[in-house]
Amino acid sequence: MQKAKATSGEHKRSARGFSLIELMVAVALLAVLASLAAPSFANITRQFRVGTVTDELMPVETGQLVCFSTATRTRRVRNATQCGPEP
Structure with a gap:
């Protein structure tokens, strides 16, 4: 009879x-996992930024190529940073 009471008491406690x-163990494990994932997350965000900047600069490069190819077909460009008519 006492054994049955002890078992039911243990069941209530658990x-x-x-x-x-x-x-505390669960929080510690989560902290370890987060510290392992942080460098990977930083690397992914860095790659995203580089990709974004590259995508934003593509129209600039295309415009420069069009400007320089048009300018060199008709006349010699004195100042490569300026794509207007020669004075």
């Missing part, structure tokens, strides 16, 4: 929830 130790 059914209440998580202990403080269990929660």
Whole structure:
């Protein structure tokens, strides 16, 4: 009879929830996983920024190529940074 009471008492204790130790272990594991994932996340954001800048500069490069090819077909360009008619 006492054995049955002890078993039911243990069941009530384990059914209440998580202990403080269990929660601390879970938080520690999450912290370790986050510290391992942080460098990868930083690398991904860096690659995204480089890709974005490259995409934004493509129209500039295309415009320069069009300007220089048009300018060199008709006349010699004195100042390569300026694509207007020669004075």
